[in-house]
Structure formats: structure tokens, C-alpha cells
Amino acid sequence: MSQASFTLRGHNPDVLTCIANLSNDEVFTPPEMANAMLDLLAAAWADTHEGADIWANPNVSFLDPFTKSGVFLREITRRLTDGLALAIPDLTERVDHILTRQVYGIGITQLTALLARRSVYCSKYANGPHSIAQSFTTEDGNIWFERTEHTWAGGTREIHSNPRTGAKTVVYTRRKCRYCSANEDDYGRGDELETHAYAFIHTDDIKTRITELFGENMHFDVIIGNPPYQLSDGGHGSSAAPIYQMFVEKALSLDPRFAVFVTPSRWFAGGKGLDEYRKKMLSDHRMRNIVDYPKLYEAFPGVKIRGGVSYFLWDRDYNGPCTMQTMWDGEPVGEPVARYLDAYDVLVRRNEAVPILEKVRSKQEATLDGRVSSRKPFGLPTNFKGKTSPARIVDPVKLFANQRIDWIDRSELLANDAWVDDWKVLMTRVQGTSAAVETKFLSKPILAGPGTACTETYLVAGRFATEQEANRYAMYLRTRFVRFLVSLRKSTQDAPRHVYTFVPDVPLDRDWTDALLYERYGGRLREGAESYAKALASDILR
Structure with missing residues (x-):
């Protein structure tokens, strides 16, 4: 005591x-x-x-x-x-x-x-x-x-027969609550459990x-x-x-x-x-x-x-x-x-990001969401599994799948099979960790040459006619400048096309670095230049 x-x-x-x-x-x-x-x-x-x-x-x-x-x-x-x-x-x-x-x-x-x-x-x-x-x-x-109680609506109408009597009854499956959209399969509970309605x-x-x-x-x-x-x-x-x-x-x-x-x-x-x-x-x-x-x-x-x-x-x-x-x-x-x-x-x-963004956007350039593909660029889900080798495949395509490389026949692609022949830069759709700041990480761009495709684990961030353009684009995506602008729209690990909407689509006539990007946009930053430099050095960009 x-x-x-x-x-x-x-x-x-x-x-x-x-x-x-x-x-x-x-x-x-x-x-x-x-x-x-x-x-x-x-x-x-x-x-x-x-x-x-x-x-x-x-x-x-x-x-x-x-x-x-x-x-x-x-x-x-x-x-x-x-x-x-x-x-x-x-x-x-x-x-x-x-x-x-x-x-x-x-x-x-x-x-x-x-x-x-x-x-x-x-x-x-x-x-x-x-x-x-x-x-x-x-x-x-x-x-x-x-x-x-939930108010179930919609769903699929099914007719069930009693195996003993042959009597038929109408049953609705996969219904949802018309107020909160809860699924009946998950929340259609007995009196002993909370309904969460x-x-x-x-x-x-x-x-x-x-x-x-x-x-x-x-x-x-x-x-x-x-x-x-x-x-x-x-x-x-x-x-x-x-x-x-x-x-x-x-x-x-x-x-x-x-x-x-x-x-x-x-x-x-x-x-x-x-x-x-x-x-x-x-x-x-x-x-x-x-x-x-x-x-x-x-x-x-x-x-x-x-x-x-x-x-x-x-x-x-x-x-x-x-x-x-x-x-x-x-x-x-x-x-x-x-x-x-x-x-x-x-x-x-x-x-502190707003004046920086305003200066970058004032140039009124096209942005990368015009280049980046939507979900499932080739129509293949994340769990799709190809073959382990190109042997005995009539028209083999190297497939970037979920943490592995597979092979698939070109005829199996469900969308955009013409992209196979391009140089491509791939970015993972889920980027980041469960760390304190999930927005600060972007994956390393993957250079995928002609003869390649991917599952929806990746987005096709850009397509190009030459290897040099693809390399320069990948270098641009690695800059702190790009990562900073992406972070302004990316609040979780998910990185779909829209997170690239603030990133300018710069001409690929040089190897872009943060120093060159500062020079390109510095004149338009003026009073925001100091905060811009500070932001580039901050933890959110590392």
C-alpha cells in the first residue's frame, strides 16, 4: 500500500x-x-x-x-x-x-x-x-x-429454391445502405453486434x-x-x-x-x-x-x-x-x-510552399499529368502472373510485375500494346513508407526499353522515341524540385497520375539538375527564392 x-x-x-x-x-x-x-x-x-x-x-x-x-x-x-x-x-x-x-x-x-x-x-x-x-x-x-438499422437497397436479385419443398424465394445480395453505403455482407448483423448505422x-x-x-x-x-x-x-x-x-x-x-x-x-x-x-x-x-x-x-x-x-x-x-x-x-x-x-x-x-508553387505555375507550362498514364497502363492487374521465361512465347514481351520480371505474349496485353515499342520510364503507383512523413519518398524511376510492358504496380510516367530522352526524363524525376512539387499533392503512399499535376513538363534538351531548375525558375521566384532554397533543403524533400 x-x-x-x-x-x-x-x-x-x-x-x-x-x-x-x-x-x-x-x-x-x-x-x-x-x-x-x-x-x-x-x-x-x-x-x-x-x-x-x-x-x-x-x-x-x-x-x-x-x-x-x-x-x-x-x-x-x-x-x-x-x-x-x-x-x-x-x-x-x-x-x-x-x-x-x-x-x-x-x-x-x-x-x-x-x-x-x-x-x-x-x-x-x-x-x-x-x-x-x-x-x-x-x-x-x-x-x-x-x-x-441500415436501410439496404439495390443489389442483385436472385431466386433461391428450397431443395426439399421446391419453393422459390427472391433474395437480394450485395446490397448497400442507401445512407452510408455500408455493405450488407459486412454490416447486416444480428442484435448481438453493433450495426455501425x-x-x-x-x-x-x-x-x-x-x-x-x-x-x-x-x-x-x-x-x-x-x-x-x-x-x-x-x-x-x-x-x-x-x-x-x-x-x-x-x-x-x-x-x-x-x-x-x-x-x-x-x-x-x-x-x-x-x-x-x-x-x-x-x-x-x-x-x-x-x-x-x-x-x-x-x-x-x-x-x-x-x-x-x-x-x-x-x-x-x-x-x-x-x-x-x-x-x-x-x-x-x-x-x-x-x-x-x-x-x-x-x-x-x-x-511556405504556396509562394514557390505560384512562381513555378506563373510560367504556365504544360504539366506531367499529361504524360503519366492512368491506372493499369496495359490493362493488367497487380496480381497478374506471366511466365518465368520467354521460351515458347510467340511474341514475347518483358513484363515489369510486382517485385519481379515476368514474360507475356504481346497478344495478352489488354490495352496500349503499341506502347511496347517505345522507351518508357516507369514509376511505382505506391510510393513511400509508413514513416512519419509519407509524402517525402518517391521511388527510383525505372528505364524500360522497347519490348517491355508492366502491370498496374507501375504507371508509365512517360514514353519516348529515344533512350537519351528517356534517360533525361528519369533524371528530371529524381530531382528535389520534382519531388517537392509532387509532395504538395501526395498525402499518402498512393501516387496516381494527379500527383504530378504541379510538375512542369520541361523540354528534354539537357540533363536537368536542381541547379539548372533553380536557374530556370529563379527569375520568376524573386522574393520567394529564399524560401524556395530553404524548402529544397528541408526534410520533406530528402
Whole structure:
């Protein structure tokens, strides 16, 4: 006992820092990040309300529509408890007012709803004897959860016959939920398992749904939280489709005064099915702040979210540039910069890169996405296996396959068989590692002469009539200049054609080096030359 007392003396750990995440899809928000988001909210509120303190306002209402640990609601309650001390001097009355009239949540599962109530009410039942709220008459209080089922639609119609009776029944297979696109094969579960059919996005009319949950004329001033990130989409292996954008769009449709969300940053430049969401968010000039954590594991220790995470503040009454701030090892990188997010079709996440990119783009040259092939340049999937030698193949083609060389008859190529006769430069489609910065690595270009093809492990980065041109192009792809421009569009290991969209298609009349490229673009960099040189020497290019 004396040893235990000694080890805990002077240390009062936050229990919410000690809970393991449910999965990479449903991640608990660390209290430090939750408080950073609340600090940003408080600053924005003060800026738009003549310096007023949001935590001293007894009429502001808050909703976390996808609460897990309850950390946002708990920290909001703590801040309001301090801020309302003058307005409501009696502590019991003050806490009861906050919990019954200001703080609301929607649990994503039965377990997280119980956990959130325990965090906020100090009891898993809002009306229990240990609850710090005094006025609730229901167990849920203002943290609602009710099992929701998916709504299956589409699929393939099949007729099954009973082998004993011969009776025929119509069965639909491979159906998907019409709200979240979950596959019935993965999520059509019995009552004993969670459905992961989140109530907040499983509705056609979110305003009516909110009224059903919390009462008429319920409008939230602030919506804040960390939504579930993805669901399995039935693809190969661990294939998954993002769903966090659905939560964000539903929340914004409730027209809050402010919205603050933490999500993966992959939507900045990529992500399956996120093109329309990205376009909408980049063109929304109500986006007031983005704080970005590109380093793997930094924002959520131990959780691998490729491309990093970020949180943003959306201000309903704001119309202007968004202030971007990059965080690295807990410290801000440079000064925050206010800029319009829709300057390009993707969000260039590093502020110091923007003036460099603008100088390079001002030359208005064609770019490499016009040269680089799309997926499956010869129509062959990654798992295609050819023969181990060209023996007994009528028209043999050397095939660059997944970490090996195969041989295939030219007639077996499903697309672009004319490319076989060209000099080609190949780049792997997946480039990088699981290191802290996944965008900083590009593979070494592969020179493939006439008589060659490849599987979809590779992209054909360029085709040429001569070996000299192909060699010069490969040399260009090795430069830090190219790697830097690629990194601005490449947020994960995936490197499809679009990541080359910022790279100029320079004439192949010389052997390009970084020194020559600086000379070519230096006159157009002018005041950005110093930051350009600094960027070339930075870790992101190594």
C-alpha cells in the first residue's frame, strides 16, 4: 500500500488519456486536442462578439453529434462551470443548468454513450443517484443513443429454391445502405453486434431528426466533435470508404453559428469518393481556420491515419480567407497564413510552399499529368502472373510485375500494346513508407526499353522515341524540385497520375539538375527564392 501511494502521489491522471481506441475508424480524441479546438472556438466567438466570453454565456448550446468518450462535452461543461460562476452562483444549480440546457450529445454506439454519460454526468445514468445533474427524468439525459438499422437497397436479385419443398424465394445480395453505403455482407448483423448505422447520417431530414431527439425548436450554436472515419466497402483486403464527410455535411446543414471538427486530412488532396466534398469545402469561404498535423501518429498517438489529421473551424457568418497553421512535434511551423483554399483543385497544406508553387505555375507550362498514364497502363492487374521465361512465347514481351520480371505474349496485353515499342520510364503507383512523413519518398524511376510492358504496380510516367530522352526524363524525376512539387499533392503512399499535376513538363534538351531548375525558375521566384532554397533543403524533400 505504501508503494502504491508513493507512485500516485502528486499525480492525478485524466482517465480519458488512458483508454485504448476502439479502432482506427472510431478514434478517441485526446483531451489536449479537444481543448485546443475549444480554445480556437473561444477566440472566434470573442472576435465576433465584441470580446465576449463564450463560457460566460448561459444561453449558448453545444452538440457533439458523434460523441465517443465524451471529452468535448466534459471539457465544455468544465469551462462553463467556471465561466458561469457569476451568472449562476450556486454550484449545484449552475451544473444542472449546463447539463440540462446547454450540453447535448449523440452516442455512436451503446458503449460510447455509456462512457460519455459517465464522463459528463459522473454516472452512466443521467437520472441515477450519483449523477451531478439534478433535473433529468430519463437515463439518457441529453446524451442520446438508440440502435439504428441500415436501410439496404439495390443489389442483385436472385431466386433461391428450397431443395426439399421446391419453393422459390427472391433474395437480394450485395446490397448497400442507401445512407452510408455500408455493405450488407459486412454490416447486416444480428442484435448481438453493433450495426455501425450512425443515427446522425441515417436520415433524410436531419433537422426533423434533431427535433425528435431533443425537442422542438432546438438549434445549436456550436457543433463540435470527431466523427467516425470510415467503413469497409467490400473491396479487396482492408479496403474502406470514408464516411466522415457525411457527418460534416449533415452538421453544417443544421446551420450552427460555429462548427469545429477533427477529421483525417486526406480530403485535402485525395481520398476515395471525396472529390465533391473537397471541391465544396475548398470553395466554402466560411472556413475560418484549419490546424493541420501532417506527421503520422502525432495527433492521435499509436493510431495510423495515413495523411495525418486536422481540425477546422467553420463560421456561418464569415466570408474570407482561411487561416492555415501546420503543427509539427507539438509546435507551430512558421506563422499562420490566411489564404483562400480554392486557389487550386487541392489544398496545398504547407504555407511556405504556396509562394514557390505560384512562381513555378506563373510560367504556365504544360504539366506531367499529361504524360503519366492512368491506372493499369496495359490493362493488367497487380496480381497478374506471366511466365518465368520467354521460351515458347510467340511474341514475347518483358513484363515489369510486382517485385519481379515476368514474360507475356504481346497478344495478352489488354490495352496500349503499341506502347511496347517505345522507351518508357516507369514509376511505382505506391510510393513511400509508413514513416512519419509519407509524402517525402518517391521511388527510383525505372528505364524500360522497347519490348517491355508492366502491370498496374507501375504507371508509365512517360514514353519516348529515344533512350537519351528517356534517360533525361528519369533524371528530371529524381530531382528535389520534382519531388517537392509532387509532395504538395501526395498525402499518402498512393501516387496516381494527379500527383504530378504541379510538375512542369520541361523540354528534354539537357540533363536537368536542381541547379539548372533553380536557374530556370529563379527569375520568376524573386522574393520567394529564399524560401524556395530553404524548402529544397528541408526534410520533406530528402
